[in-house]
Amino acid sequence: MKQSVYSMCGMCTVRCPIRVESEDNQVTWIEGNPHLLGGALCAKGTAGVALVNDSQRPQSPLIRVGARGAGRWREAGWDEALDYIAAKLKTIKQTHGPESVVLSSRGGPWQGMYKAFIHAFGSPNYTNHDCTCGRNTHHASLSINGVGRKGFGYDIRNARHLVLFGRDMFSALRIAENHQTLDMLDKGGRLTYVDVRQTMTGAKASRFFQIRPGTDYALALGLIHEVIKRGYYDQDFLDRYVSGFDELCSFIEAYTPAWAAKECNIREKELLAFVDEIGEDRPGVIFHPGWNLARYRDSFYASRAMHILNVLMGNIELKGGLFIPKGAADCGLPGIRSIDCAKPDIKRGDGVGWQYTHFDKGPGLAHLFFNNMLKEDPYPIKAWIAMRHDPFSGMPDPQQQKLAFDKCELLVSIDTNYSEYGWYSDVILPESTYLERDTPIVQQKGLKPRLAVRRKAVEPRYDTRASWEIFTGLAHRLGLEATFPFTTIEELWAWQLEPTGHTMADFEEKGFVELIDQPLWHDRDQLDSTFKTPSGRIELVSEKLTKAGLPSLKPFEKPEAAEKGMFRLIYGKVAVHTQGHTTNNPMLSELMPTNTAWINTKQAKKLGIQTGDQVELSSADHSYNATVAAQVTDHVHPEAVFTVHGFGKEIPRQRRSFLAGVSDQKLMVGALDDWDQAGGGISLCEVFVHVKKSIRNTTRRAEL
Ligand SMILES: Nc1nc2c(c(=O)[nH]1)N[C@H]1C(S)=C(S)[C@@H](COP(=O)(O)OP(=O)(O)OC[C@H]3O[C@@H](n4cnc5c(=O)[nH]c(N)nc54)[C@H](O)[C@@H]3O)O[C@H]1N2
Ligand SMILES: Nc1nc2c(c(=O)[nH]1)N[C@H]1C(S)=C(S)[C@@H](COP(=O)(O)OP(=O)(O)OC[C@H]3O[C@@H](n4cnc5c(=O)[nH]c(N)nc54)[C@H](O)[C@@H]3O)O[C@H]1N2
Ligand code: SF4
Ligand SMILES: [Mo]
Secondary structure, three states: OEEEEEEEOOOOOOOOEEEEEEEOOEEEEEEEOHHHHOOOOOHHHHOHHHHHHOOOOOOOOEEEOOOOOOOOEEEOOHHHHHHHHHHHHHHHHHHHOHHHEEEEEOOOOOHHHHHHHHHHHOOOOEEEHHHHOOHHHHHHHHHHHOOOHHHOEEOHHHOOEEEEEOOOOOOOOOHHHHHHHHHHHHOOOEEEEEEOEOOHHHHHOOEEEEOOOOOHHHHHHHHHHHHHHOOOOOHHHHHHHEEOHHHHHHHHOOOOHHHHHHHHOOOHHHHHHHHHHHHHHOOOEEEOOOOOOOOOOOHHHHHHHHHHHHHHHOOEOOOOOEEOOEOHHHHOOOOOOOOOOOOOOOOOOOOEOOOEOOOOOOOOOOHHHHHHHHHOOOOOOOEEEEEOOOHHHHOOOHHHHHHHHOOOOEEEEEEOOOOHHHHHOOEEEEEOOHHHOOOOOEEEOEOOOEEEOOOOOOOOOOOOEOHHHHHHHHHHHOOOOOOOOOOOHHHHHHHHHHHHOOOHHHHOOOOEEEOOOOOOOOOOOOOOOOOOOOOOOEEOOOHHHHHOOOOOOOOOOOOOOOOOOEEEEEEEOOOOOOOOOOOOOOOHHHHOOOOOEEEEHHHHHHHOOOOOOEEEEEOOOOOOEEEEEEEEEOOEOOOEEEEEOOOOEOOOOOOOOEOOOOOHHHHOOOHHHOEOOOOOOEOOOOOEEEEEEOOOOHHHHHHO
16 A cells, blocks of 8 residues: 655664655655645665665564674563563662663754663763764854854854855755755855865855864964954944954954965965955854864864854844854743653763863763773772664764773663674664654744654564664563553653644645744844853853863964874765765665775875875874775865765674775774863864775786
């Protein structure tokens, strides 16, 4: 029988709205929800069909029988696997206390449910991936605006100029954002892109700066200097909402465009021409504060500088600028209910909140657990549950992580695939793919907030379950029914919707429920309660940072230079893969089966390397190395070597991706301890690697 459902894509964490057709329990068609995306879907989104049909994913719960990582598993039924985990958790709780269990996840709109589980169990230790993603920019925004990274959205479609620093949005896709940017360009808007290499986004830009790696902060300081010097700022907005402008003016004096151009290896003339454009286009100039801002030691300050530029434009809650995402309460409506449980009043095991007081306590910082685990300080960690999270792929230096995980008596992976961490764990609980499962309802904030839900398009192909069922199953075995009282998704949905007066039937027509007809903007003269800083103003000099002994306006420090024969390792996303979890997808692995090493033409010449030659990339201590083909190009800075993340996997059951390409995170030996004290993020781009022509080249072999 033919069926059609509205749902949400799950091939990456953008979660685009989709419409899915199926026949006889087979997915036959996926498209972007026509009401929101006009049918558009990316390559990864279409490859959801291949994910469902992939036999190289776990097909039932698995319990390890050999040594950790040896790859010997026995299949178990759900009752057996959940009983096994619950029994272990109970013993660990009795012996070491509930706080000795950590749950990490990939964040996202359902993280409240995972958090509620671990909190109800009695542990404060919920953490997520964000120390490797947006934490620096999140904390940068918090320190200036008093609201985090998600406290602002970007009205790109109506902007006159979008400025992106290392935000390669046409590879690291969000379809709706890409549509908005293309519409802006069609209307004559400008796009300035800054990167150390040319990208899909740079190719669409009206201005492209290829800067020296790690110098975004210098470029931003030069811009702030010139913007202030020329008076290209909104004095009224500054007077009304901002503190610290005088301190900024004296700090910025030394950072001239000529200085910035030199630090960044760009032309001063180009920089000044860019400032001319900012003058013409303001206030509709959006400086995107970055998702990661590429993760250097000063990315927190670089991101703060982007926020400062936005504040100077006075573009907050302005058409064509930044907006505050609205929810049900802003529309005067009751919100949905969500599973929740208060956090136990126990010190976090990563030190966030008591050792490090300036960080957001919510998910803490995952990497700060590892050293504490080794020292059993402030207490031992004995179990780690990774829900939709692969620490060995998303976090650097898996070998070092293993030492900490070896202190645990229980490692659980809840995943649709075999992850690198899952392969090392004790129990794998396979989640049904996004096309085979329902999820709780979520509120999506924005100018036009809405309620959305994921609906299953087909029944699970293997013996897998949805995460809400997995957590409910565990909760019921651990006496946590009060937090997870539901036994069916229909009960859960009805409870969630009850205060709103909506029913599931309201999702049928378009796949979502719109909470308001027209975009909702706050009155720009009434933003006083918006900025949740200690002073209630936008703080260019942050009281909280000062208290933590950290500068707000930090002098620029030159990035480290590479030692001879070494290059800075740069990585990034590509439009046909998501992080580390699609390189084994039957369709996507065909589109891009391996990564390559981009190397600058002049450097390649010195090393005798041509495009297609095999090159060996080794970690600084040579403990990890891999061989991949070289891509020789002018479009990468001479100090850097670039590779796409997600490859170099070592999971034998994933035969398509097994040992294909190089793993950037395995090259990052020692990087777990190199993190930004002000922003909290790991400095993933402060890694140097050896690059040489491989002896595996056939021509070279002939020479030998
Ligand atoms: N297709 C696809 N889309 C995705 C994802 C995915 O895996 N695949 N992941 C999603 C996620 S979780 C995130 S966080 C976002 C990430 O979105 P982005 O941050 O836009 O993505 P990255 O590819 O990580 O961007 C890193 C870029 O920074 C550049 N870079 C390196 N050093 C410097 C430097 O010193 N200065 C500047 N200016 N640039 C530098 C790299 O060359 C690279 O192009 O993408 C999201 N979208
Ligand atoms: N070296 C290096 N490190 C990086 C990055 C990089 O580019 N280079 N990128 C960084 C960024 S921006 C991020 S966001 C992190 C991401 O790091 P992670 O959060 O670990 O990565 P993901 O690959 O998104 O997802 C983790 C796991 O979720 C599983 N998964 C996917 N879909 C589902 C599902 O529907 N249900 C369940 N239960 N599991 C699912 C995947 O199979 C995968 O094993 O990595 C960061 N670390
Ligand atoms: S960007 Fe692509 S993979 Fe990500 S949610 Fe949207 S359609 Fe799916
Ligand atoms: Mo990310």
